[in-house]
Structure formats: structure tokens, C-alpha cells
Amino acid sequence: MTGTQRNGGLWSDIDAVCELLGMPLGEAGRYGRVLFQHRSYRARQRICSAGEKFESLLVVNAGFLRTSQVDESGNEQVLGFPMRGDLVGVEGICAQTHHADTVALTACDVVILPFAQLRSLGHECADLSQVIYRAISRELVHEQSALGVIGTLTAEARVAHFLQELSGRYAALGYSPRRFMLHMTRRDLGSYLGVTLETVSRALSTMAEAGIIDVQKRAIIINDVAALAAISRHANRAKMRAN
Numbered sequence: 324m325t326g327t328q329r330n331g332g333l334w335s336d337i338d339a340v341c342e343l344l345g346m347p348l349g350e351a352g353r354y355g356r357v358l359f360q361h362r363s364y365r366a367r368q369r370i371c372s373a374g375e376k377f378e379s380l381l382v383v384n385a386g387f388l389r390t391s392q393v394d395e396s397g398n399e400q401v402l403g404f405p406m407r408g409d410l411v412g413v414e415g416i417c418a419q420t421h422h423a424d425t426v427a428l429t430a431c432d433v434v435i436l437p438f439a440q441l442r443s444l445g446h447e448c449a450d451l452s453q454v455i456y457r458a459i460s461r462e463l464v465h466e467q468s469a470l471g472v473i474g475t476l477t478a479e480a481r482v483a484h485f486l487q488e489l490s491g492r493y494a495a496l497g498y499s500p501r502r503f504m505l506h507m508t509r510r511d512l513g514s515y516l517g518v519t520l521e522t523v524s525r526a527l528s529t530m531a532e533a534g535i536i537d538v539q540k541r542a543i544i545i546n547d548v549a550a551l552a553a554i555s556r557h558a559n560r561a562k563m564r565a566n
Contacts, residue, residue: 333361335384335434337444337451343382343434345408345495346454357444359434364427370411371425377415379437380455383407386431387506390423391514401514403469404428404507407496410458428506473517477557481516482526484555486536490545501545530554 337357341348361384364370370381373392388405402423405411415421416438445452472484494500505512510520518526530536535551537544545551 333384333432334358335361337448340382340434340436341451341454343384343408344410344454344458346457348448348450348454357440359436361432361434363432364430366427366429368427369424370427370433371421373422373424375421377412377419377421377438379435380413380441381411381425382434382436383409383411384432384434387428388425388431388433389428389507389511390425391511392423399514401507401511403466403515404511406492410462413459413462416459469515475558476555478516478518478522479526479529480555480557481518482512482523483530483551483557485512485516486543486545487551487555490548501548503543505541505543
């Protein structure tokens with residue numbers, strides 16, 4: 324876990340935050356005196372709510388989160404499952420108000436980046452501004468990619484694509500890409516992928532029966548990487564014809 328103990332809590336300097344984002348700062352060490360505080364949350368604890376005043380961006384240091392939005396009819400749409408290295412809260416920058424609810428799925432630790440402080444530091448350090456802009460852009464690209472998956476892939480392919488993508492994320496963090504946990508519920512995963520809970524369960528069962536994966540409660544074991552990748556490319560021909 325990134326962070327240094329100071330005054331009874333964890334703090335990270337700019338270099339550590341940029342490393343956590345996967346975007347090392349070019350002027351390493353120059354702003355080591357500037358520290359950002361960590362905050363810990365319990366599983367199922369709310370981190371921020373839609374409608375709250377936007378003040379800070381968050382970087383996930385450890386654990387898993389869920390972001391979601393409720394429409395005018397009261398229907399909840401899961402937007403994502405941030406994990407270590409992800410930047411959270413960018414949707415609040417425009418109107419200075421959060422538009423999403425963020426909840427901890429597991430015990431987690433996040434680094435608090437006061438936005439006013441980031442802007443001030445950005446005037447002194449152009450490299451830091453570039454890191455933040457790139458991190459924000461990465462989140463937008465990820466969101467657009469998720470929408471593309473929903474728009475073009477079959478229901479089973481969406482589930483397979485999600486497992487393949489999560490496998491890659493775990494691998495990038497130094498964990499096993501073939502055995503990992505799904506910390507979200509099947510219902511939340513279905514909401515994120517635009518399918519029903521039953522569809523998610525059926526897709527997982529179908530892949531398990533084919534020997535492509537094993538499902539042990541929330542643990543996923545990938546047995547056949549190539550077969551999973553092949554399923555994740557199955558386009559929704561009906562939607563393509565409609566277009």
C-alpha cells in the first residue's frame with residue numbers, strides 16, 4: 324500500500340500519487356514537501372453522494388469501489404468499479420457538484436486530492452497538470468469503451484469482455500490474471516453491462532460448463548484465455564443490422 328505514516332495517518336507526496344496513477348512525474352522529488360492525506364472506508368460505506376459539493380478528486384490506493392447514478396425514475400445505473408490506481412470524482416469538475424454516488428465495495432483506502440490545491444500546484448508544475456489531465460482523459464476513454472461494449476457486443480460477450488479486462492487490470496497490478504475475485508454483486512455487474520442479473524449468472528454458468536472458467540462463489544478462475552477472448556469479440560449482429 325502506497326503511503327507514509329505521519330501524525331497517526333497515511334500521507335502521500337506528489338511523486339507517490341503520480342506513481343499510483345501509473346504516470347510518474349518528470350520532476351520527481353521537487354514537490355516532496357506537499358502531502359495528500361489518505362482516508363479509509365469500511366465495506367459498504369458511502370464515500371460521496373450525488374448532489375454533494377465537489378471539492379476533491381480521489382485516487383484509489385487499495386480496495387474496490389462502485390460508482391452509480393440514479394435517474395429521474397429512481398432506477399440505478401452502475402457506472403464503474405474503480406480499483407487501485409483509478410481516479411474518482413472527475414464528473415464533479417464541470418458543475419462543481421458530484422453527479423454520482425460512490426460506495427466502498429470492500430475496505431478501501433483512497434488519497435484525497437483537493438482540487439483547488441491541484442490547480443494551484445499546476446501553475447508551478449506543468450508536469451503535474453499533464454498527469455492530472457491524462458488521468459482524467461483515461462477515465463473518459465474507459466467510460467466510452469464501456470459504452471461501446473454495451474452497444475456492440477452480445478450479452479455473453481459483454482460478461483466475457485469484462486472478465487478479460489479485469490484480468491488485465493489484476494495483471495498490471497502484479498496479481499494473478501487467472502484467479503481473482505468479483506467484489507461486485509451479479510446485479511451490479513448486470514447494471515454496469517446493461518443486462519439482467521439472470522443474464523450475468525447464465526453467461527458465467529455457460530462459460531463454466533464449457534470449461535473456459537471456474538466459478539467458486541465470487542472467485543473466478545480462467546482456464547482458457549484464448550476461448551474467453553474469442554467470446555469477448557462476439558458482436559451483436561442484430562444491432563449492427565439495425566444501424
